[in-house]
Amino acid sequence: MTKHQTAPNSSGIRNIAILCAVVAVLFLARDLLIPLAFAITLSMILAPVVAWLQKLRLGRVPSAILVMVVATASVGGISWVIFNDLVEVAIELPGYKENIDKKIQALNAPGKSAFGRAADSVQELRKQIASAPPPVPAAADAPSAPKGRRIAPNPTTRPLAVQIVDEPGNELQYVANLAKPFLRPLAVFGMVLIFSLYLLIEHNDLRNRLFRLVGLQQLNLMTQALNDATQRVSRYLMLQLLVNACFGALLGTGLYLIGLPYAALWGAVAAILRLVPYVGTLVAAALPLVLSLAVFNGWMPPLAVFLLFAILELVTGNFVEPWLYGVHTGVSSLALLLATVFWAALWGPAGLILSTPLTVCVLVLGRYVPQFSFLHVLLGDEAPLEAEALIYQRLLDMDEQEARAVADRYLKEHTLAQLYDSVLIPALTMAEHDRHKGALDAVREEFLFLSMKEMLAELPDDSLKSAPASAEAAAQAAAEPDKAPKPDKAPKPEWPAGRVICIPANDEADEIGASMLSQLLELGGCAALSFPVDPDMLQLMQVLEPSADDVICISSLPPFAFSHAKTLSRQLRARFPLTKIVVGVWGFAGDTKVALERFPPPRPEYLVTSLEQAVQTVAAPVEVPAEV
Numbered sequence: 001m002t003k004h005q006t007a008p009n010s011s012g013i014r015n016i017a018i019l020c021a022v023v024a025v026l027f028l029a030r031d032l033l034i035p036l037a038f039a040i041t042l043s044m045i046l047a048p049v050v051a052w053l054q055k056l057r058l059g060r061v062p063s064a065i066l067v068m069v070v071a072t073a074s075v076g077g078i079s080w081v082i083f084n085d086l087v088e089v090a091i092e093l094p095g096y097k098e099n100i101d102k103k104i105q106a107l108n109a110p111g112k113s114a115f116g117r118a119a120d121s122v123q124e125l126r127k128q129i130a131s132a133p134p135p136v137p138a139a140a141d142a143p144s145a146p147k148g149r150r151i152a153p154n155p156t157t158r159p160l161a162v163q164i165v166d167e168p169g170n171e172l173q174y175v176a177n178l179a180k181p182f183l184r185p186l187a188v189f190g191m192v193l194i195f196s197l198y199l200l201i202e203h204n205d206l207r208n209r210l211f212r213l214v215g216l217q218q219l220n221l222m223t224q225a226l227n228d229a230t231q232r233v234s235r236y237l238m239l240q241l242l243v244n245a246c247f248g249a250l251l252g253t254g255l256y257l258i259g260l261p262y263a264a265l266w267g268a269v270a271a272i273l274r275l276v277p278y279v280g281t282l283v284a285a286a287l288p289l290v291l292s293l294a295v296f297n298g299w300m301p302p303l304a305v306f307l308l309f310a311i312l313e314l315v316t317g318n319f320v321e322p323w324l325y326g327v328h329t330g331v332s333s334l335a336l337l338l339a340t341v342f343w344a345a346l347w348g349p350a351g352l353i354l355s356t357p358l359t360v361c362v363l364v365l366g367r368y369v370p371q372f373s374f375l376h377v378l379l380g381d382e383a384p385l386e387a388e389a390l391i392y393q394r395l396l397d398m399d400e401q402e403a404r405a406v407a408d409r410y411l412k413e414h415t416l417a418q419l420y421d422s423v424l425i426p427a428l429t430m431a432e433h434d435r436h437k438g439a440l441d442a443v444r445e446e447f448l449f450l451s452m453k454e455m456l457a458e459l460p461d462d463s464l465k466s467a468p469a470s471a472e473a474a475a476q477a478a479a480e481p482d483k484a485p486k487p488d489k490a491p492k493p494e495w496p497a498g499r500v501i502c503i504p505a506n507d508e509a510d511e512i513g514a515s516m517l518s519q520l521l522e523l524g525g526c527a528a529l530s531f532p533v534d535p536d537m538l539q540l541m542q543v544l545e546p547s548a549d550d551v552i553c554i555s556s557l558p559p560f561a562f563s564h565a566k567t568l569s570r571q572l573r574a575r576f577p578l579t580k581i582v583v584g585v586w587g588f589a590g591d592t593k594v595a596l597e598r599f600p601p602p603r604p605e606y607l608v609t610s611l612e613q614a615v616q617t618v619a620a621p622v623e624v625p626a627e628v
Helices: 002-028 030-055 060-108 114-131 171-201 203-214 216-258 263-273 279-295 300-329 333-347 349-368 370-379 387-396 400-411 416-437 442-465 468-479 508-523 537-544 561-575 592-596 611-618
Strands: 489-494 500-504 528-530 551-556 580-585 606-608 620-625
Touching: 002 030, 002 333, 002 370, 030 060, 030 171, 030 216, 030 333, 030 349, 060 171, 060 263, 060 279, 171 203, 203 216, 216 263, 216 300, 216 349, 263 279, 279 300, 279 349, 300 349, 333 349, 333 370, 349 370, 387 400, 387 416, 387 442, 400 416, 400 442, 416 442, 416 508, 416 611, 442 508, 500 508, 500 537, 508 528, 508 551, 508 611, 537 561, 551 561, 551 611, 561 580, 580 611, 592 606, 606 611
Parallel strands: 500 528, 500 551, 551 580, 580 606
Antiparallel strands: 489 620
């Protein structure tokens, strides 16, 4: 017992230790891993082009080299054009000095509003405090002056100003100081190019080595994981490229209509800077905004630039990107935000750029490796709880309103029978398991069953309202009978000539199941009766006197569904041998024929596992001529 109890704890501690070790390695080896991560991302973008060239009978090595040269030349050309335009903007800025001075004077001019007067008051107070002479503390060792005489301050005690003058350097040192900030980025860029070219050339070899590393037993799993990660990351990169290109095009068009110089430049810069989440967006907005303040005389064009960028960013960041990236990457929006913060703290600006591709890889790891399945739960965009579990949890928390909202949302896309079979019956089954284990207290048990009964009283009306298309079609068919489709034969249910009596097998959960079945039968036009739990159920049935035309439906839920259903079925068969008996064991996943043989003879006629199946069993559809 002790061994089984400590095994899960030790496994969880081991997984956490492995995760911490991985994070430590990612941080300590970031100088090597950052270029490698960029290279893998770049190779994913260029790999389809290399594969296309290979289909044209070009070898792997020439294809990879050609693609890398073209890509590097394209990036270098675009960077050179943008750099030249930025230099021209910097050269032209002094020509707008008059506008800049006017803007600064307007901002510094005292205002006549209440805010301006308050700012002036604060400014005057600050000047008075700054002009007040600081108190001079008396020196402890200063000689005391005779009474009535003052000692003049010694002017030689004032501190002397010290100025540090650098030694004049030569031209070589000047060039070295100028190039020093660019050496590290150029080194990283060179490593990325080398790694990317190697990954493109040795793609198949590296893939096969990875498969051998994980073992042939995991070949199928690793193939699925690698394909899944590659497709998700490639899809994300293509979508990001498309979204940023559209953003830059719209921004450049808007800036051109406003009249801002170099509108195409700012659109291209915005498209590139948006690769860096959050920070790049702010920089992309600041550049054209600052230029608009310098170029235009008034305040309306800068305001238009700000509104243009704000509208585009709000729509793109809050609607377009969450929908596209969440759907195609499988990562939730909140997880993307938290992952961005994590990777930025771990790898700095490079982590900001690589945050989404890296998070997608972590998500795939949690999806295919059972030990890290919690990562898939935390990062994925799938619903954390199924509808049945969510309803049961809300009822345990005594939140009937939210539980009802979950049922209403499910009912908008499904039928009432599907809601009962797929959501409410499983929720009742969870409650029954907890109740029999003693994990459900009396207060929550009473609240749960009462809330379920109140839902049953209101849900049938909501199900009729949730199908407006059917009502409109029926109204149109009634208004224009000639245009309505007339099938040759229409299936109609043949309900029993007598009554359908729905009774619970043992407890209140079985009673709710019987009420659900009775509701579905009544909505179909059948004469159905539902009865609550009664210790003298046989005596009640004796009063009803079921005949051969009647049908008795026994409702039972796990975990003790069969034991109570077998006892009640045997008693009813002994009392009413001519009445058809249908036993409903809701949610049973086994073979119904084998399960029916577990009942002692004389056995019931049918054993069903869902309410929808029970309705079909009670009312067998027959083909009858359609009314003309």
